[in-house]
Amino acid sequence: MKKLVIIILIIVTAIIALAVTIDYNTNPPVDWTESFNEKSHKPYGVSVFYKELPKLFKDQKLKTIYYTPYTYFYANSEEGNGEHIAEGNYILIGNSDYLDDADVEELLIFAGQGNTLFLSDYSFPQKLMDTLHLTIEVIKNKDSISTMSFSDAGLKSKTTNIDKIESSSYFSKIGNEDFTSLGFLEGDEELVNFIEIPFEGGSIYLHLEPKIFTNYNILKDQRYRYTEGALSYLPDATIYFDSYTKYFNSPYGAAEEKSQLSWFLEQPAFKWAWYLTIFLTLLFMIFNAKRRQRVIPIVKPLENTTVNFVKTISNLYYETEDHKNLIDKKITYFLEKIRSDYNLDTTVLNEAFILKLSQKSGKKKETVDKTITFITWLRTKNEFFEENLLKLNKHIEEYYS
Structure with a gap:
């Protein structure tokens, strides 16, 4: 009872x-998290901007990049040797802090080969700032409102206000004399926040207010006109939209998915x-x-020390810099895996073998060809370096991805 x-x-x-x-x-309360996620319909997602890109760049492909620039451009290079074949406009809105030095170098190579790089964020990786000789400073906004305008008189009608911002960034120093000021913050003095910098054969566009590309601002009043003006500087070419941080990192906000x-x-x-x-x-x-139900005693499972053992062995090889030994073992284990999984003879790694492996594994022929070709090339070498080991590992990872 x-x-x-x-x-x-x-x-x-x-x-x-x-x-x-x-x-x-x-x-429920409105979520004002700055996700800059192209699948998010929240105020500071960029789903509207993402959907409008095909209309702004008619008859051009829109490719969403879910990998770091280094990984993506390396995988999409001539035979995986680092020679870029991607051409067009690379667009990144917010969250650029994930870019490491290798990513920045890949983006600079991409721009230098006659392409366009468009980044909009409050700041940029130090590697990029040092390369372009830039300094950024931050000012507080009165009433959390800022007015942004274009330097081109033909775009003056696209001047817009942006609210709900406590501070704004601007370029306090631009060491590159060939830069062009495209936009600025209006106030007691004009503070440049949008520039173009020629870089070898291409161009780099840097913008310091990513919120203007979010759903909230594009759908409010006539602010979408500023977005049109900013993108009007980009050539009519393929769009590579950076979605690496938005896709993998939950702290930046995941896209809303509906269940049944x-x-x-x-x-x-x-x-x-x-x-x-x-x-x-x-x-x-x-x-x-x-x-x-009676109490079930907890039996602690035996500790799995496999990972620690593998780490110990790998560190031993790494410290001795025995790259040849590691490369030989990775190739041996990779080919053994193919033999056991697909019952293929790996004695001769020719075009026929590549075709059979592609058909049996379901992998793209291009991916299989890159991996097997690189392994064949390595077998002709007597001296190996750390770079060879890293490239082999990348090819094998791409094969299994």
Whole structure:
């Protein structure tokens, strides 16, 4: 009897708590996280901007990049030797802090080969700043509002205000004399926040207010005109849209995905009936488990030391710089894996073998060809360096990805 009273009190308390929170959940607070995610419909996602890109660059391909620039451009180079074949405009909106020195170098190579690099963020990686001789400073905005304009008189009508920003960035020093000022912050003095810098055979565009490309600003008033003006400087070519941080890193905000229950959960009555049913079911299971199920002792599993062993062995090889030994072992294990998985003879690694492996594994022929060709090339060498080992590892990882 006492247990029954406790159960009833818990159920009543839960129902009251759910009723109190219904109003709060019916009108949930707006999430102002700056995700810059092309799949996010939240205020500071860029789904609208992303969807409009094909309209702004008609008859051009839009490629979404879910890898770092170094990984992507290396994988899309001539026979994996680092010679770029990608051509067009590389666009990155926000979260550029993930770019390391290798990524920056790849982007500079991309721009130098006659392509266009467009980055919009509050600041940029130090490697890029040092290469272009740039310095950025931050100022506080009055009333959290800033006015942005273009230097080109033909784009003056696209001047716009942007709100909900405590501070703004501007270029306080530009060491490259060939730069062109494209836009500035209006105020007591014009502070440059949008520039073009010629870089070898291409161009680099740097913009210091990524929020202007978000859903909130594009859909408010006529602010989308500023976005059109900024992108009007880019040539009509293939678009490479950087989505690496937005796709993999949850702190930047994941895209909203709807399940098959999404419509029911959007209806308050269905939603709370569903939640209450789950809660009561769990409550029933908990009380029944206490009465009927005996305590199960916890048996601690044996510790798996395989990973530590592998780390120890790999560190030993690395410290001795025995690159040839490591390369031989990686090739041997890779080919053994192919023999055991697909029952293929790996004695002769010719074009016929590449075709058979591609057909049996389901991998693209280009990917298989790059990996096997590089292995064949390595077998002709007597001296090896760390770079050879890293390239072999990349090819094998690309094959399994």
